[in-house]
Every structure is written in structure tokens, then in C-alpha cells.
Amino acid sequence: MEAKIAPSMLSSDFSNLASEAHYMLQCGADWLHMDIMDGYVTMLFFAFTIPSCFCSMNDMMHFVPNLTIGAPVIQSLRKHTTAYLDCHLMVTNPLDYVEPFGKAGASGFTFHIEASKDNWKEIIRRVKAAGMRPGVSLKPGTSVDEVYPLIEDEEPVQIVLVMTVEPGFGGQKFMPEMMDKVRTLRKKYPSLDIEVDGGLGPSTIELAASSGANCIVAGSSIFGAKEPAEVISIFRKSVEGAQQNKQWQR
């Protein structure tokens, strides 16, 4: 599978998003990874006390303890680039975001299985209808078996994003134990795009690439580097080498 290197714009200077995006593309990025996070309600007390006629639990609960950007930012960025915008939706109600993101110009729409157990078929259908590429992501605690039905459906997801940190923040430590999921997916689905996200850098890329990941998301290691182009090139060489030799089969 082709290598796709996707800098996470979460680590960019949001006040200069368009120029940061152009810089990443100049440095050799294939995709731009956009992290959409819906914030976290810490006052859970209210979730249990406010009568459900006013507010459902789903309205109160959020997916991650951080709040980032939404469709208006994608729409603004789209005016400045034709690049593939790889949107990673860490939200409790992905279905509500499909049309806004489609209209805003998102290219990929990757939602979490933990937030879509009852409606993933409908999400995939609508993502495709909105002209985007559907993807599914799984948190570290979620078993890989949970995404098989979405890959094997008649309208399948086209990318699986294996989280290698708990979703919510950049700059966390890579979880090597997630590589079992990547190897299992790669052996079962040789031509699936498999993305890894969280803690990827020059010291962890070899393990991710040799396990079978071909789409690499990285924020802090790319934006924090003196020469982001060198880091992107290390990622690409690693993935290309591993894909050529099918290193996960060893």
C-alpha cells in the first residue's frame, strides 16, 4: 500500500493555519490530518440530574477532554489548498457532522467505532453521498474485531485508524502494544489503508511500518523538528521499505 504521511495540524500554529499547511505540503506531506474534538463536560453531576426531557445524555457527554476545531475551520482552510484533508472526528455524534464537513470540503471522514455502534452503516452511506472517503478509528481499549463488520460491509470503510495513544491530545507516548491490531488488520486485509495516530516519530516509525501501517499521522515530531522534511522522509522510507518486504509476515 502507498505511503501517506499526514502531519497533524493540531501541532501547528492555528493562527497561521494556511501557511502552516502550505509549509507541510512543501516538506513532502501527502495529507493534512485535522483533529476534530468535541470537548468534555466535567460536571457529570448535571448529566445525571437534568431531566432527560430537557437534554439527552448524548447531548451532555463528549468524546474527548479537549476542544479543537469544527467545519468552519475546514471550510476556511479549503479556500487555500486543494490538499487531502484527513478529518479525524473525536466526537460522540459523528452523524451530525457528516453534512457540515462534506460541505466544508473535507476529503476523508474518519469517525470512532465507540461513538457509532448503532449507526455506522448510515454514517458510511452519508459520508460517501457527501463525496468524502469513510474511515473508522478505534481507541486503545477497543478490540480490533469491532471494525471487521465495517471493512467487510457492502459499503465498506476505506481506512482504519488505529489510535496509538488515548485520543484527546498531541505529544503523548506511543503505545507499542497497539501493533498487534495493525498486524492483524494487515494480514487479514492486504489492500486496506491502515493509519496510525499518536506518538509517531523517528524512534517509533520502524515498529509501526513493519507491523503494516501505511498512513502515518504525526504532530509533535514533525512540527517540533528543525527539519520537518527530514522527518517526513524518514517516515516515507520506513513505510515503503516495510510495504515492499511485507515485514509483518516475518
Ligand SMILES: O=C(CO)[C@H](O)[C@H](O)COP(=O)(O)O
Ligand atoms: O488524534 C490525535 C490525538 O487524539 C492526534 O492526531 C495525535 O495525537 C497526533 O499528535 P502527536 O503526533 O503529537 O502524538
Ligand SMILES: [Fe+2]
Ligand atoms: Fe488524530
